[in-house]
Amino acid sequence: MNRAPVGWWFEKGAPAAFRLSEYFRPALRAHFARLSTEDLLLRFGSHCRPEVLDAYIAGIDFRECVVLGVFSDDLELVGTAHLISQKQGWELGLSVLADARNRGIGTLLLRRSIQQARLGGANRILVHCLSENHALMRLVRKVGAEVVECAGEADGIIALSRTLPFEGWTDWAEEQLAVFRFGLNAEFLIARLLMQRIAQAQ
Numbered sequence: 001m002n003r004a005p006v007g008w009w010f011e012k013g014a015p016a017a018f019r020l021s022e023y024f025r026p027a028l029r030a031h032f033a034r035l036s037t038e039d040l041l042l043r044f045g046s047h048c049r050p051e052v053l054d055a056y057i058a059g060i061d062f063r064e065c066v067v068l069g070v071f072s073d074d075l076e077l078v079g080t081a082h083l084i085s086q087k088q089g090w091e092l093g094l095s096v097l098a099d100a101r102n103r104g105i106g107t108l109l110l111r112r113s114i115q116q117a118r119l120g121g122a123n124r125i126l127v128h129c130l131s132e133n134h135a136l137m138r139l140v141r142k143v144g145a146e147v148v149e150c151a152g153e154a155d156g157i158i159a160l161s162r163t164l165p166f167e168g169w170t171d172w173a174e175e176q177l178a179v180f181r182f183g184l185n186a187e188f189l190i191a192r193l194l195m196q197r198i199a200q201a202q
Contacts, residue, residue, distance in 0.1 A: 032095070089122060119167065127140050127145065
């Protein structure tokens with residue numbers, strides 16, 4: 001139940017996700033700024049003014065929760081998941097930019113969230129959203145979630161199995177590879193910008 005396939009981290013061109021720190025708050029702001037009004041409604045369940053989003057991002061405690069991010073080769077945050085520990089289980093919020101969908105990013109973020117929750121000792125994840133968020137409900141149903149809909153809202157409950165001894169290592173390995181890819185893309189981007197400036201100066 002909810003096991004990652006062996007060898008997933010070696011797939012060429014596959015998206016990679018790693019845990020974000022407080023230094024990525026600007027990337028989170030840019031990510032949510034690129035979501036449409038409808039996407040923000042589906043993500044947060046209500047219409048969000050810019051100041052509300054700023055307060056939400058500023059209030060994230062990266063030491064007490066898990067925030068995962070997937071970046072494009074140009075270092076744009078194209079997908080993110082926010083996992084918060086609650087008394088009734090861990091609660092998950094997830095968003096992917098429109099032009100980055102259908103690439104497995106949502107599936108990846110959900111799988112990594114499940115890993116993080118299980119390693120944290122959780123026995124279930126709660127995904128709360130509007131009933132019209134069909135894409136998210138389809139996603140959680142794929143991992144066996146029980147979905148309950150009522151009064152225009154939906155709750156997806158993902159029951160988690162116990163961790164296996166080696167899973168902490170595989171999660172660590174995937175994390176390090178994702179960070180390495182991010183750093184490599186950052187170096188390529190800096191080199192490209194430097195070459196462009198040199199060409200413009202000539």
